[in-house]
Amino acid sequence: MTILDLFRLDDRVAVVTGSGQGIGRAIAWALADAGADVVLNARRLTDLEVTAAGVQDRSRRALIMEGDIRDFSEQLAERTLAEFGRIDIWVNNVGGSDDKNVHRLDDTPDEIFRSQLELNLTSAFQGCKAAAKRMAEGGAIVNITSGAGTRGSPFTGPYAAAKAALINMTQTLALELADRGIRANAVSPGPVITEAYREILGIEDKLEELIATIPLGRAGTPDDVAAMVLFLCSPASSWITGEHHLVAGGRTHRSYQYRPKEGGVG
Numbered sequence: 558m559t560i561l562d563l564f565r566l567d568d569r570v571a572v573v574t575g576s577g578q579g580i581g582r583a584i585a586w587a588l589a590d591a592g593a594d595v596v597l598n599a600r601r602l603t604d605l606e607v608t609a610a611g612v613q614d615r616s617r618r619a620l621i622m623e624g625d626i627r628d629f630s631e632q633l634a635e636r637t638l639a640e641f642g643r644i645d646i647w648v649n650n651v652g653g654s655d656d657k658n659v660h661r662l663d664d665t666p667d668e669i670f671r672s673q674l675e676l677n678l679t680s681a682f683q684g685c686k687a688a689a690k691r692m693a694e695g696g697a698i699v700n701i702t703s704g705a706g707t708r709g710s711p712f713t714g715p716y717a718a719a720k721a722a723l724i725n726m727t728q729t730l731a732l733e734l735a736d737r738g739i740r741a742n743a744v745s746p747g748p749v750i751t752e753a754y755r756e757i758l759g760i761e762d763k764l765e766e767l768i769a770t771i772p773l774g775r776a777g778t779p780d781d782v783a784a785m786v787l788f789l790c791s792p793a794s795s796w797i798t799g800e801h802h803l804v805a806g807g808r809t810h811r812s813y814q815y816r817p818k819e820g821g822v823g
């Protein structure tokens with residue numbers, strides 16, 4: 558036995574929402590690399606099939622459950638139990654923005670605010686509930702939050718508010734679940750160039766501007782985030798709960814003045 562064995566997840570069962578691409582797919586593959594079977598969720602089946610093939614290439618079982626995660630967590634959890642008999646790990650990774658327009662907070666339609674909260678906060682709340690009541694001692698929940706939730710975030714106000722609330726909810730959950738030996742942590746990525754980032758921010762022409770804001774001098778990769786999630790799901794982090802972990806190249810600690818422009822990379 559070496560300390561590296563503490564990072565293994567052999568025969569554990571993990572659920573990863575939003576695992577059809579991007580960060581969620583990298584998390585699913587990382588957990589499978591460590592020995593877990595993985596239940597995959599997103600709306601597009603073709604993407605999920607690619608993720609599932611990657612899990613199987615790692616000699617682990619993959620179960621696809623496509624569907625919109627909003628009001629779907631109970632079904633996801635029940636099917637996981639029926640197929641695998643246990644839930645050890647649950648990663649609430651779905652999130653982002655379906656609003657293609659740029660709004661100041663005082664100009665944001667109520668329905669956009671509500672829908673951002675539903676996608677980024679309520680769906681994770683439902684996931685936490687569905688997971689926690691079915692987990693045994695040793696269970697681990699990880700909520701994917703955002704650096705945007707740690708400070709004022711012009712032009713992404715509803716998203717940032719939802720992620721900030723999710724960080725706080727993770728802390729409460731951790732305290733309430735500690736006596737059952739279940740841990741909950743939040744992971745906040747900085748800018749990771751995924752489909753979401755490309756689509757929403759049209760990032761290609763702003764990449765240089767973006768990288769100039771990151772002390773470590775590059776954008777993040779999905780694996781940067783997946784490595785942290787793997788640690789938090791594994792026995793290597795068995796004394797860590799209720800924490801908020803930034804994976805952001807030092808970006809959220811920059812001390813220089815930065816004034817985001819409308820449509821810029823805040």
Ligand SMILES: NC(=O)c1ccc[n+]([C@@H]2O[C@H](COP(=O)([O-])OP(=O)(O)OC[C@H]3O[C@@H](n4cnc5c(N)ncnc54)[C@H](OP(=O)(O)O)[C@@H]3O)[C@@H](O)[C@H]2O)c1
Nearest residue numbers: 575577578579580599600601625626652653748749751753
């Ligand atoms: N990329 C970044 O720079 C960054 C920074 C900070 C935080 N984050 C957070 O990291 C997480 C993942 O981001 P990402 O960049 O990897 O996103 P992404 O590339 O857009 O991938 C999101 C995944 O979630 C699925 N999804 C979206 N809405 C869903 C819904 N309602 N129900 C079920 N599945 C849904 C998508 O597939 P379908 O469309 O097929 O459903 C896709 O597989 C999000 O919570 C995001 O807020 C990302």
